[in-house]
Amino acid sequence: MSRAKLVPSITELALADIHITDDRLRPVDITSVEVIAHSIEEHGLLYPLTVRRMPKGRFELVDGGHRFAALLGLNHKMAPVRCYEGPAPSIRMIEIDANLARADLSDLDRAIHLASRRKEYLAEHPETAQGKAGAAARWNDPAELPLHSFAKMTAEQTGLNERKIRRYIEAGAELDKVLAEKLRSAPTRVTLNDLLAFAKAEPKLRAPAIARFASGDVKKIAHALKTVSSTAVKDPVERAFKRLKEAWDRAPKSARKRFMSHEASEIYEFLVAEGMLK
DSSP, X not given: OXXXXXXXXXXXXXXXXEEOOTTOSSOOOHHHHHXXXXXXXXXXXXXXXXXXXXXXXXXXXXXXXXXXHHHHHTTOOEEEEEEXXXXXXXXXXXXXXXXXXXXTOOHHHHHHHHHHHHHHHHHHOGGGGGTOSOTTOOTTOGGGOOGGGHHHHHHHHHOOOHHHHHHHHHHHTTOOHHHHHHHHTSSSOOXXXXXXXXXXXXXXXXXXXXXXXXXXXXXXXXXXXXXXHHHXXXXXXXXXXXXXXHHHHHSOHHHHHHHHHHSHHHHHHHHHHTTSOO
């Protein structure tokens, strides 16, 4: 079971006492804040904020970034809360699962959240990384669940397709905060296929491909990767070295011996000139 525990005695807090961390998985969207603010004015706050109680009387926001921003914009001083305490991975799972339940979550954010869910699950239950537990474990006892069943477990919890969960995790695991923000700024909405193309690409091609996609020059990351790959400047020295190395590795011992005998004087002069021999 999760080690996050509800603190039933804390049901309301001053907004000024709630700290917003800079590692939240989903950034606040101004348009959404305006919609929520209008709803609060009409009907009041329908769902309390979720917070984590920290040492020395501090509180951190877990779930409700848009609601928090809307309340601030309406000059509210207090807010109803559900307060938890416990290890960071357990608390993080609350934020992740609350966002995964949203029907309007983008492919980009779903990939980030599912990859983070796996990371936090392993942090909370490191024993599963070694597959020590039995395969008959149940969802309500995740400490007994082997890692290979993580996607199945998450599918049961979220209602998502298991294969799709694996693909989201594959894509999200390769994203960092900087690249994710660039993708969010792109004029074309990022799809899961875009993210998978990114995850499978050579690391050196990813950033320039995302830059092209974010600029609007191309509508698919796969297309951006092709153009970046075809125009990548190749070091002629590195290319020549690789060819020489490949030829040497393929050559039989007799051919290597003959080559060294034929080029011995030139190799010796080169090594002396480079200070590699005295």
